[in-house]
Every structure is written in structure tokens, then in C-alpha cells.
Amino acid sequence: MKIVQIGAAGHAFYAYNGIKAHNIDFSGISAGSAGIEAEGISQALERLKKLGFSPKLYDDWREMLDAEKPDIAIVDCWFNEHGKIALWALEHGINVFVDKPIATDFETLDAISECGKAQLGAMFDARCNPAFKAAKKAIEQGRIGEVRMMDSRKSYKLGKRPEFYRSRETYCGIIPWVAIHAIDWMAWLSGEKYTDVSAILSRRENGGNGDMDIAAAAQFTMTNDVIATVTADMYRPASAKTHGDDRVRVVGTRGIIEVMSGKATLISDEAGGLIELPDEPAGDIFEDFLDNLAGKSNHLTKESAVSSTYWALRADRQALSRLG
Template identity: 35%
Template structure:
């Protein structure tokens, strides 16, 4: 397919929503109006999503870092924050206002509940829990203590996926009736916690959650039922983590959606991952892949590549402004819980071999 470049037409609705989700679109410091003491519970996930935006938020002070890897903890802590091996001792001693939880997947729900019971706001790595019972405990603790809970889904605020959402909202490709998506990563050498089901969960729970979010976020469609397969095949093995998965969904309008994931991307590829989303609508198709960028074709225009995209946001910066400035959030708690339920459903479908209602 040949494409020609064109600037996208930004919808007013997307721009208004994007204003709350683009904390890094300006280099100017953001004043929160009070000092915020931040502690980091674990560094197993993506702690960079927490630390990178901090330069723009001078009111946020990193006061404590806990991790089993003390070398990594000291590096993250720098010269001012205290370093701990025991997370609860850290909470007792540094008395944070906000905790970023990046421990392994199997221990995350308990950490969230602990912080909620101390009435501390939480930004957690995903998923929140590996089982529905643990997710229910998180919900009850958050509700009982009135804290704010966020989840690290940074791809929702990437320019490319904001652009796909904009195209759908403009009505140009009509009603989305089919979604195809992909995640392909290099396997490399994985940390020990990812090699064990008790601390990893599954590849569907760990990285599938990103794409399930993007499929819903960009298309505006809801998922009603799911079937999945996952397994370990070939000689690309890292303990119990699956290297191949496939999930299929029935959408709320009778359409369908699919996600396939693998850890087969070779080191020679030049980048760690290859994420793709294709939205097929009744009037056209919009899609993103790294090789071609964001492209769109419809009844009113030939295939085109978008060259000017909405500004990207930072999920932690957006959360800070939501909690301390009262700004709207692009990722409300109801969306977080719904996404966790969908992801658990896809995981359960793979384990049971059944179609799981959502």
C-alpha cells in the first residue's frame, strides 16, 4: 500500500481530553501547590515511568526507595532518598504521601492494600492483581480508605494511539467492527520473577493488558466475551513465561477483535518491540505500526500517513495533576478496574479452554 502524508484533523473532544493527559507537552514546571513525599515500593516493573517525569514536578520529593536489588535501589534513590530492603519499614519511617508500586506481579495486590489501609495514594504497575479475589480486596481497600489509585498504562497517552482515537471520534472510518492487534518483543534474558507463574502470572496479564486497553481506548468499543490460548513453544524459553498467545473477543456491536503476542522478535530487529493496532470500520481503516506510522484510508480519501500527531502525555504526571490539582484523568478508576477484569477474563479463558463472558 502506498501512502501520502497529511496532517490529522484534531477533534475538539480529543484535544480537551488530551489537555489532561499531556503533562510533558510543555517544558514548564508544574506547581502542585504542596510538597508531595514519594516512595517507591519495588523496581521490578517500569520505574522509569515514575522517575522520568519528576523533573517537571519540583514539589515532588523522592524520599524512599525499596527493592531487593540494593544496587538498583541506591541508583534510583540518588543522594537524597533513603534506601530500604523492607517496604513496610520504609512506609513507617519516611511517611510518604504517595507510593509508586513496582514490585513483582504476584505481590502487587497486597502492597496496594497495605498502602490503601495507610491512606496513601498509589500509582501501581499493571496488572493490579493475578486473581479476581485479590482484585476484589484491592477494590474494597481503595473504597474504604478513599485513596486515589492509578495504574501504569503509558501507551494510552502515546501520540500514535491518541491519533487513532481521534480518527475514530471524527467518524471518518465509521463504526469500528474489527480490531487486529499485535505485540512482539525480544525475549532476551528475563529476571527471575518473570520466570515463575506465582510472581509473573502470565504473558496475557503482563503485556496483554496494554493492548486490551488500547483496543478499547482507540475504538470506543466494549468487549463482551473472550477466548484465549497461551503456551511455551520452540526453544525460546525463560522458565514458565509464555512466549506465544492469542486472544479473540466479541465486541458490543457484534464485531470482533484479536490480539496475538510473542517473544520471537530477533535482536537484529533494531528495537525491542513491535506493537500494531488496526481498526477496521464501516467507512475505512486506520492503523499503526512502527514501520509505517499512523495511516488512514476511507471512502473520502486515499491511503495517507499522518505526519502531525497529538502531543504525548506521561501517565504519572497526569496522575499527579489529577490527585493534587483536581484535573480530569484520562484513566479513571472505573476504567482501571474494568480493564483488569477483562485481562483476568482473557487469562482465565486460556487456562480453562472456555469462552469467558465479560
């Protein structure tokens, strides 16, 4: 198998352990339209060198895909280019491992959804987290009965964001970039599908980052009358112990699961009150993608990536429409 990387603006490195473990040929790297420096390619090359990879550096991603004809393209450019590049690769029969959101407009998302020439997996890494996996397992075991409501939190440190976060032309917004994780994990954890959304965002006090959203909330209805909510913000103080404060609570008819500070807990009468759920083994999101390609798993499907992106975009557009 042969793999290439386009851009290094997000989480392309999620694939590196798997590439090494499977001796996949890491044959090329390029930027998207923004260029080598803007997309972090230099730092990525240093990291890749340390890992023993020596991909050929291309000026143009299309040229690279034509020349290398890889089995997989990692797509990790500026966020508003994910869709265009992913679609081009898919249409040329190249499987795509792409950072979220997989597209930032509905037209491209539809085209990705409809293209049957190759597979796509998105970097929803919470699905591999030991505590989230423990929650998923307990839900599947029926330990909370029927899921009725979920609420999620994504709170990040702002730090110094790259320039492209400052503009909607290049940055997709906090809902498709941050809240989308929770949108994905709530569908994954519950097995339900979204049916409607209402959302709010704010750009005020965003640390001088142009028109970047810095806080948002979204509230969804799901199949079977399930309620799902998420808040996302970039106000987590620099002195906090972790970059992110990822949380989810899943309220069921017979128990409540909560993931917080990297641990899952369950309250239920069967459990006799509050207990900690043992961690599941950490997964690897790229391995899940490879399993999907090999037909060994239907976990990290294109359908789920399309759906999570669709509802993130719906929420974003709904929130934007309030801003006028």
C-alpha cells in the same frame, strides 16, 4: 507532595520525569518481598542518584509507608505482588501508581476496585504514544465512523529475562503482562467495554524459561458487537530495530486506522485513500495520573485499570484452562 517507590522490576521510571518537574519529594525506596537484588533496586538507586534524587532505602515496604506517609506509592515489585501491595497502600489512603497488571487474582482486584480511600493509576504507556494518540483523536473526530473491529499485536524480544519470569508463582504470564497493553488500548481507543473472551497460550520453545508463556492470542466480544483481538509473543529477533512491535488496526464503518512502526495511518474515502496521521505530542503517563489525582482529567482512572486487568486475568484463566 511526597512519593516512595516499592520495587524496580518494571517501569517505575515512567514517574521520574514528572517527579522532577513537579518537585515532588522522593523520600523512600524499598523492595517488595523478593528483595533488593531480585527487584532491581540497586540499578534504580544509581539511576535516581543521577537524576538528583536520594530516597532513603528501607528494608520493608510496610515500614516505609508507615514512616513516610507518602501521597503516592509507585508499586513496581514482582508482578504477582502488585495487587497485595497496591491494596495495602490504598487501604492506608495512599495513592498508587502501579505497573500492570494491577493484581493477579480476582479477589484482590475486587478489593482494589471497591476501596474508595485513595486513587490508583496503571502504567498503560501506549495511551501517551504519539501515534496511538493520533489514532484516538481521529476516532473521536469520527473519521472512521463507528468502530466495528480491532486487532492488535504485541511482539517483544525475549532477551535474558530475570529469574522470576520462570515461574507462575512470581510471573503473571504473557497475557496479564504483555497482551494487557492491547486490552487496555482497545477499550480506550473504542470506548467500548469487553463482554466475553476466548484465549490460547503456549509455553513451548520458551528459551528455557521454566513455565513462562511465550505466545498467546485472545479474542474478545465488546459492547455494540465490536470484535477485538490481540496476539502477544516474545519471539521478536534480537536484530530487529525496536524491542517491541506494537500494532493496532481499528476498523470502522467509514475508515480504517492502523498504527504500525510508530506511525498512524488512515484509509477512508473522505481522506481520498491512505494518509498518514500526524503524530500527537507525546504524553507522560505519570502526568496523566497526577492530573487524575488533581481532578483535572478522567483519563487514567482506577476503573479502566481494574477493567483492563480483569479482562487480562479472564483471558489468562481461559487460556490456562485449555492447558489442563
